[in-house]
Amino acid sequence: MDILITGGGGMIGRKLVERLARDGTLNGRKIDRVTLQDVVEPVGPADAPFAVETRVTDLSAPGEADTLLENTPDVIFHLAAVVSGEAETDFDKGYRVNLTGVLNLLEAARRAGNVPRIVFASSIAVYGAPFPEPIPDDFFHQPLTSYGTQKACAELLLADYTRKSLVDGIGIRLPTVCIRPGKPNKAASSFFSGILREPLAGVDAVCPVDETVRHWVASPRAATQFLIHAAGLDGDKVGPRRNLSMPGHCVSIREMLDALRRVAGDKVADRVTFVPDDFIRGIVAGWPQNFATDRALSLGFEADPDFDSIIRYHIEDELGGKVAD
Template identity: 45%
Template sequence: MGKIIVTGGAGFLGSWLIANLLKEQGNKSFPAFKEIVSVDLADCPVKDDRVKSVRGDIANPDFAEKIVTADTVAIYHMAAVLSGQSEAEFDTGMRVNVDGTRALLEAARKTGKKPFFIYTSSLAVFGGPMPDVVPEDLALMPQSSYGAEKAIGELLVCEYSRKGFVDGRVCRLPTIVVRPGKPNSAASSFASGIIREPLSGIKSNNPVPASTLMWLSSPDVVVKNLTHALTVGEQELGLKRVLNLPGLCVSVDEMLESLERVAGHETRMLVSEHPEQRIIDIVCSWPGNFDVSRPLSLGFIRDRDFDSIIRQYRDEFVTR
């Protein structure tokens, strides 16, 4: 049996994914593995004898080749410089998001074993004029450095899959809400902040127009969908390696209405509305609704409604 590699495994989503992957050990429909290797700049918080933490720079080809060995059955590539930082630090974003992806793919190629390669992408690959509901085959037109870097990564994964070097699956993630912990450098970080902070009695700000449509998913559903991506057959995917993972189309105003229904008017009033053009320029270039009929037919799932997303976060992270 081999190992599964998760880059970004020390982060919130990466560590949740690792915990979920551990549950699949022994599942006959899942690739056999004995170990999960978390690759990040810090150790994975999941405490389990089957989890090994390795610190290093994925953009370094020598490091990538040391971790991606012949016993690697699958790679989840989740490590990235997020949208806000990528826009502010162009060279950093290109190095980690593009060079790092290429280094991992090359390391996988050199094993000669064609491991699974699950690449987490973003709806930031889209931009410009878009239909109300975005189809899977809409041409990419990113309007941010992060979106461009993710689009490049998608093409690399598809090309390495076409050549038979990896068995790739590109999973474009919805904006994940509600993320516990502190805000991160993502331009979409406010989407969690306008729920998370008020639920803890802390003021927060919505920097985009209230009518802005967001494509959202809970962390729990995203992790389940990423795990499921490893069980979808290559023949089922065909030439279409890219999947828009299911989400909910919710306006910011509707998010705040849900917050009021779940937590009350006083909690809702902790959210101010002061525009921030830097955030508007990035987030408002993203689409807010997708045709996900194919992913749903392949067994991927979506949240029931936004109220349930808030309740799930409240019950798990706020109410003790």
């Protein structure tokens, strides 16, 4: 079993390859090699029971995808993308990476000829307000960002190349990953992780939106498991509708902070203060909040047990089991 992970240097890519290194297998088959691609040198797990290759390359450049697929990987996790904010400010870069990059990968996979399973990380940004509550599987894609447009186009292309038996694609729309490890960033969604991650690390945090604001979230563990599960899905059971919204939890800021108090105590929870930021409030108001993911659930995808578990996973996986005093 030969595996390619594009965007292998990103947070989800690293979580995925660490999980693969622990498992040693995918879809019940021994993993021989994992290739990690990214635009900056990705770092593989030190103790992997398989060969790890790294490739620094830009999939949107002509010919690069063909070179990358010369090993004819059995499974490709396509995670490489320009993120939402950057795709909005750099229109050309967003289209080049998120649309041309996908087309290049699909064409290279077609030429490779082995009909690889491609697991594509799509996004709930394919949806644009106003939304029904919750958003059903057959609600239409009317993105209000260039990022969402590029992901929606990529979903359509993945389904058509799959229908023509050129690749064997599954697209999964990930919820916002929470609690995202690492440092805060400038994404408008950064605070959804920050108001939990920083207090757990002993740092004060500011929440820029009202406590009634809700969001659609899944843990890094769940996101990783979605990718693994998608790699093993029976395509015939999925049928021609190859792109699926992943199960998550629709939680309000109040519910998040109540869970933080239950799991980590008052001292941690009291590190969060509310300082409204109208700019961020405006952006977040246009985001989808709640989904009915019937198809994904019927295909065996599972949400985190509850939001308390999402906090516990972070403490176990990122903090060595210990919350900062």
